[in-house]
Amino acid sequence: MISAGTIHVISTELTVGMFALAGISFLLCVIGKGPEVRESVAHWALLGGLLATPLAIISGFNAAPGDGLDSPLLANKLLLSMTATGLSLGLIIKWKRGAELDRVHAGIGMIATGLIMTTASIGGEFARGETLLFFLPKDLVFLFPKWASVIILILGLILIIKSTIEHRIRSRTSVP
C-alpha cells in the first residue's frame, strides 16, 4: 500500500521537473540560444507538466493532514497551480493552432513555470516549515466572493469561445 504522501512526492516531482524544463526551454527561445527543438521541447514539457498537475493536486489533498483546506498555504497552492494550469493550457492550445512563438508567448510560459515553482516552495514550507521565498506574504489569501468568481468564469468562457470562432474563421479564409 502506497500512501498519498508518496504519490504526491512522485507527482509533484514530475510536475515541477516538466515545468522547469519548459521554463528553461522558453528562456532559451527568448535569448535565442540552444538547439532548434527548444520550442517543441518547451511545449511538450509543458503538456507533460499539465498532465501530472491534476494528480499532484488530488494526491496533495489526500496527503495533507487535517480536514480539507485548513491552511492559507494550501489555499494559495491551489490558486497558484490552477492559474499556472490555465496559462499553460492556453499556451498549448494556441501553439497547436499554429501561433508563432513570440516574446509574450515565451514570457507567459516562464510565468507559468514560476507559479508552479512557487507552489512547490509553499509545499515545502507547509510540510517542513522551510522556504526560500520567506519574503512572500503566503498567509494572505485573495478570496473573491462567489459572484465575482462566476463573472470571471463567464468572462474566461467568452474569451475561449471568441478565440475559437476567430481561429476557425482565420483557418477557412487563410488556407487556399
Added chain:
Amino acid sequence: MRFKLAILLSILLLASTLSSANPGGEGDEIRSMECGGSCHGDAGQNGISSASIELETSTDVWAGLLTTVTIHVNGSDPSSSRLVGAFLLSNDQGAKDTPAHDGWQIIADPNGGVSNYVELESPRATDELSFTWTLRAPAAGQHPLMGAVHHGSESGGVAYIGKSSLNQISVMEPPENLPRLSAEFSPPAKRDLGEELTITLQTENVDSFSVEYRLEGGTPIDLAVTDGKFTLPIAVNAGVIEWRALLEGEGPDQTTPWFRIVSQEPGWQVEEPTLMLQGFALLILCAGLVLMQRPASPEDELKQYDQTPLIPTEGIPVGWTMEQWQHFGQQYLDDLAGGGPI
C-alpha cells in the same frame, strides 16, 4: 557570462545549510521508528543522541481501560528550531512497531491528535520535555513499550536518534466490579481558545465520582459535578489542561490517569466551494486571456531558424504567395502525401 553564472551557482550552493535533519520537522503522524529510515536524509548517518530518555507508565494497567504513558526527554540539545520528535513504539525492530501493532489504541497524543510520532519544541532554558499519550490498553499479558526521539543539532550537521529501554508493561484483567470509565467513553483531547468544555462521564460499576483539574504540572482543583457532567473553565491561552476522575463503587476505588486537553487557536477556515470555484474561474480566465493574445508582429517572433518547407520540383501551387507557402506549405505536402483534398 558562463563565468558569472558559475559564480552565482556556487554562491547559491554555499548558501545552503548542510544538514541531514529536517529543521522544520516532519509533522505528527503514525510512523515506524526513524520513519522506516526516511525521517532524516539517511538513517545510517544518524548520530546517537546524548539525551536521557525515560518511559513512565501507570502502576496498574487494566486490559481495555485507559492509561497514560509519558516519555521524559532531558538534554537533547536540538537544532535552532528546538524541535524534538518523539516516537511511542511497541518494539525496536523498525517495522510493525507502532503501539497499534501490539493492540494499544492511541486515544490522545501530546498534541491532541492520535499519532505515535509527535513533535514539540524543547524549552531553551531547561531542555526538558515530556510527551504524554493516553492509550487504551490491549488484552491482559506482557506488552512492551518504548520511546525514541529524533532531533537535529545546533550546528545542523548531524541528525540524532535516541532510544529508551524496552519496558514490559503488565496489563491485568480488571476485577469484575472495578469502578471504571465505560469502554465507549473517549476523553476529548483538544479544544479551541475561548471555548468552555462540558464533559459527560460515562462509567461502569461507579456509585459516585469526583473530578479535579490542573494546569500542566500545577496543583489540582476540584470541579463541581452535576448529573454526571462537569465543565472545564474557558482557556484564555494556548496550553494544556489536565483532569482526572476519582471513581467510587463496590470494588476498590480508582483514580483515572490525568487526561490532557490541548487548547489551541481556532484553525484557519475557508468556504471550500468558493475557493474551488475561484480556482476554476482563474484557470478558465487565464486560458482565455492567453488564447486571445494577438499574433505577434513579425519582428517580435522568436524563431531563429527557417521552417519553410522545401519547395517541390514542380514549384509552389499556382496562385500561392511565398508567405502562404511558409505557413501552409507543410500542410499542403502532408495532404499530398496522404492523398487527401488539397
